[in-house]
Amino acid sequence: MALIECKNITLAYEKNIVLESLSFEVDQGDYLCIIGENGSGKTTLMKAILGLKAPLKGEIIFGEGLKRNEIGYLPQQTGIQKDFPASVYEVVLSGCLNRSRFLPFYTSAQKQQAMDNMAKLNITSLKNECYRELSGGQQQRVLIARALCATGKLLLLDEPVTGLDPDASAELYELIDHLNKAHGITIIMITHDTASALPRCSHILHLHKEMNYFGRMEDYGKCSVCAAENDPELRKVLHGGKEHVHHECCDDHIHF
Amino acid sequence: MSAVTITYIFKTIFGYGFMVRAMIVGVLISVCAALLGVSLVLRRCSMIGDGLSHVGFGALAVAAAMGAAELWVALPVVIVVAFLIIRLNDNSRMSSDSAIALISSAALALGVMIVSLTGSNTNLGDFLFGSVFALSDADSVLSIVLSATVLILFVLFYNKIFAVTFDGGFARATGTKEGFYNTFVALLTAVTVVVGMRLVGALLVTSLIIFPPLTAMRVCKKFRSVVVLSGILSALSFIIGMMISVGVPSAPVGASVVLVNAGFFVVFFAAGKVSGRLRKHK
Numbered sequence: 125m126a127l128i129e130c131k132n133i134t135l136a137y138e139k140n141i142v143l144e145s146l147s148f149e150v151d152q153g154d155y156l157c158i159i160g161e162n163g164s165g166k167t168t169l170m171k172a173i174l175g176l177k178a179p180l181k182g183e184i185i186f187g188e189g190l191k192r193n194e195i196g197y198l199p200q201q202t203g204i205q206k207d208f209p210a211s212v213y214e215v216v217l218s219g220c221l222n223r224s225r226f227l228p229f230y231t232s233a234q235k236q237q238a239m240d241n242m243a244k245l246n247i248t249s250l251k252n253e254c255y256r257e258l259s260g261g262q263q264q265r266v267l268i269a270r271a272l273c274a275t276g277k278l279l280l281l282d283e284p285v286t287g288l289d290p291d292a293s294a295e296l297y298e299l300i301d302h303l304n305k306a307h308g309i310t311i312i313m314i315t316h317d318t319a320s321a322l323p324r325c326s327h328i329l330h331l332h333k334e335m336n337y338f339g340r341m342e343d344y345g346k347c348s349v350c351a352a353e354n355d356p357e358l359r360k361v362l363h364g365g366k367e368h369v370h371h372e373c374c375d376d377h378i379h380f
Numbered sequence: 381m382s383a384v385t386i387t388y389i390f391k392t393i394f395g396y397g398f399m400v401r402a403m404i405v406g407v408l409i410s411v412c413a414a415l416l417g418v419s420l421v422l423r424r425c426s427m428i429g430d431g432l433s434h435v436g437f438g439a440l441a442v443a444a445a446m447g448a449a450e451l452w453v454a455l456p457v458v459i460v461v462a463f464l465i466i467r468l469n470d471n472s473r474m475s476s477d478s479a480i481a482l483i484s485s486a487a488l489a490l491g492v493m494i495v496s497l498t499g500s501n502t503n504l505g506d507f508l509f510g511s512v513f514a515l516s517d518a519d520s521v522l523s524i525v526l527s528a529t530v531l532i533l534f535v536l537f538y539n540k541i542f543a544v545t546f547d548g549g550f551a552r553a554t555g556t557k558e559g560f561y562n563t564f565v566a567l568l569t570a571v572t573v574v575v576g577m578r579l580v581g582a583l584l585v586t587s588l589i590i591f592p593p594l595t596a597m598r599v600c601k602k603f604r605s606v607v608v609l610s611g612i613l614s615a616l617s618f619i620i621g622m623m624i625s626v627g628v629p630s631a632p633v634g635a636s637v638v639l640v641n642a643g644f645f646v647v648f649f650a651a652g653k654v655s656g657r658l659r660k661h662k
Contacts, residue, residue: 174553193555199547208422208546210603218543222554228536254601267550274554 125187127152127278127310128173133182135168142168145182148329148338152188152277155304155311157321157341160331166314169331170280173312190278193222196271196309198281201263205255212250212258212266216242219273234273241269244307245299261292265299272309279303281313285320293317297324389627399626401520402512402633406579406618408527410637412572413585414592414614415534418607419545419565421593428465428566429589431480432573435461437582438487438494440507445498451519454574461487462570466563488582510581510634512622523575530568541565542603580634588614591641598645598652617641 126149135143142165150156158166171177173184175192186192196219219241220234242248245265250258255266264284271279281300285293301324303309315321322328322341329338393399413429420426436458443453461483468479495504506514515523534541543551544561552558569589576585592610600606621637628636 176549176552195553197550197553199549199553202547202549204422204424204545205547208603209597209600209606210542210546211601214542214603215546218539218546219550219554221539221543221551221556224539228539230539252602257601270550 126150127154127186127188127190128312129185129187130173131182131185133172133179133184135165135172135177136180137168141180143331146331147182150310150312150327152310153304153308154327155325156313156327156329157318157325158312158314158329158331159316159318159322164331166331167282170282170312170314173280188277194275194277196268196273196275196279198264198267198271198279198284200282200286201267205263207256210255212242212247212253212255213238215255215266216269216273219270222274238269238273241272244272244303245269259292260288261295264288264292264296268299268303272303276309278310278312281311281315283314283316285315285317293320297321300324385627389623392626393622398513398515401517402515402579403619403622405515405520405523405527405575406512406622406633406637407615408524408531409572409576409579410588410592410614410618411611412527412530412534412568413576413588414610415531415607416565416569416572417589418593418596418603418610419541420569421590421597422545425476426586426590427477427480428462429569429573430586431465431484432458432462432570433577433582433585434484434491435487436574436577437507438491440577440582441491441494444507445494451522451574451578454577455571458570458574459567462566463563466559466566506581507577508581508583509632510577510579510584512579512633515578519578523578526571526575530572533564533568537561537564538607546603580637584634584638587638587641591638591645592617595641595645595648598648599655613644614641617644 128150130146130148132145132147133143134141134145146169158169160166168177172179174195174197217230217235217238220230220237224230224234239248242251245268247262247265247269250262250266255263258266268279268281268284279300284300285296288296297320300311300313304311311325313321313325325341327339328341393403417426417429420428436454439454439457440450443450446453465476465480465483468476491507492504495507540551540556540561543556544558548558548562551561572589573585576588579585580588592614593606595613596606596610600609617640618637621640622633624636624640625631625633
C-alpha cells in the first residue's frame with residue numbers, strides 16, 4: 125500500500141480552483157520533487173497533505189500506519205523566526221510535541237530522540253547556540269532535525285534552499301539524499317531549483333495549468349508532451365542538452 | 381537615600397495589610413504579564429494588551445456608573461473582546477492592528493463619556509493610572525486567585541506555547557491546535573490586563589506586557605531564559621517602583637513601576653550592545 129495516495133483531489137480557495145483532479149501515489153522510500161511555476165498550486169497541495177487545507181473534492185489516503193500528525197514538515201522560514209531567541213535544542217525538542225498530547229513536559233526518551241536527531245544532522249555542537257545567530261544553512265538543519273522528531277517516515281520540504289548560498293544548498297541536498305538513502309525517509313520536496321534537485325529525486329510531479337505530469341524521474345522529459353511544456357533549461361539538465369526528445373509516449377507516467 | 385528613609389519605606393510596605401496585599405497582587409500580576417508578554421511580543425501582537433486595557437477601562441467606567449462590582453463586569457467583557465480580536469485576526473480583511481486601534485479608541489471614548497456624563501464619584505485618574513492602595517479585600521483575593529491560575533496554566537502549557545510562538549504552521553501541521561493556544565494566550569492576557577489595570581492603570585498596563593520581555597531579549601539567547609529573566613525583572617520592577625512611590629512623596633505607583641521597567645530596558649540594551657561587540661571581536 126502506498127504511503128500517501130491522492131485520489132482525484134481538487135483544491136480551491138473559495139471558488140478559485142488551484143488544482144483539479146490530481147492523482148498520484150508516494151511509496152515508502154520515494155523521493156518526490158514537486159515543481160511548477162508560482163501559483164501552480166505547489167504549496168496548496170502541500171498544505172492539503174498536511175491537513176491544513178481540506179480538498180474540495182477527492183481524498184488523500186495515508187497508508188503504512190502513517191498518521192497525519194506524524195509528517196515532518198520543513199516550512200518556509202517566517203519573519204518571526206529570524207529574530208527569535210531560542211536555543212537549537214529548544215527548537216529541535218519542540219518537534220516532539222505531537223507525541224505528547226496530554227503531557228505538559230517532555231519525557232527523557234523524547235529528549236534523547238532530540239539529541240539523536242541533532243547528531244544525525246551534525247548539529248550537536250550547536251546545541252546551546254541561539255537559533256537567530258546561525259547561518260541560513262545551519263538554521264535549515266535545525267528545522268529538519270525538528271521535523272525528524274515529529275516523524276520517522278516522511279519529510280515534506282517547502283523550498284528548502286531558498287536564500288542559501290550554493291555551497292550551503294549543495295550540502296543540504298547531500299543531507300536530504302542521505303536521509304532518504306541511509307535512513308529510508310520518504311521525501312516530498314517543493315523546489316524551484318530544478319537543476320540541482322531533479323537529478324537526485326526518484327519521482328517528479330510537475331504542476332502546470334492544464335498539463336500535470338507525474339511519473340518516474342527517468343521518464344520525465346522523454347516524451348513530446350512533457351517536452352513541449354518543459355523549458356529547454358530543464359531538458360539540458362535531464363538529457364545533456366539534447367534538443368531532440370524521444371517521441372514515444374510512455375506507459376509509466378500520466379498526463380492529466 | 382539615608383538609612384532612615386529605607387527603614388521608613390520597609391516599615392510602610394510591610395506594616396500595613398493593604399500595602400502587603402498590593403505588593404503580593406502586584407508582583408504576581410507583573411510576573412503573569414511578563415510571561416505572556418514573551419509570546420505576544422515575539423508573535424508581534426503585543427498591542428492586544430493595549431486594546432484590551434482600553435476596553436477594560438470602558439467596562440470599568442460602565443460598571444462604576446451602574447454601581448456594580450467593577451472586576452466582575454470588566455472581566456467577562458474583556459474576555460469576550462479578546463475572543464473577537466483573535467477571530468478578526470484569523471479571518472478578516474482588516475489588519476489586526478487597525479482592528480485593535482478601532483476597538484480600543486472606541487472603548488476609551490465610551491469610558492470617558494460615561495465617566496464625564498454620570499459624574500460618578502470614581503476618579504477618572506484611578507482608572508487610567510491605577511490605584512494600587514484602593515484594592516478591597518475581595519478584589520485582592522480574586523486578583524491573587526486569578527493571577528496564580530494564569531501562572532500555573534502558563535507553566536503547564538509552556539511547551540505548547542513555545543511551539544505555536546516559534547512556528548504556528550509547523551505546530552498546526554503536526555497536530556498542535558495553534559488557534560486554540562493563541563486564543564488561550566489571549567484569554568490569559570485578558571485576565572491579566574483586567575487585574576493589572578486596577579494596579580497600574582489602563583494606560584500603563586501594556587508596559588508590564590511589553591517591557592520585561594523586550595528587556596530580557598537584549599541579553600538572553602534561550603527562550604526559557606527569556607521567560608525566566610523577564611518574570612524576575614518584572615517582579616523586581618514592581619517592588620522597586622512601589623518602594624519609590626512610598627519613599628518619594630506623591631510619586632504615583634504605576635508611573636514609578638513603568639519608569640523602573642524603562643530603566644532596566646536601557647541598561648540591558650546597552651549591555652546587549654556591549655556583549656555583542658565583544659563577541660564580534662573574539
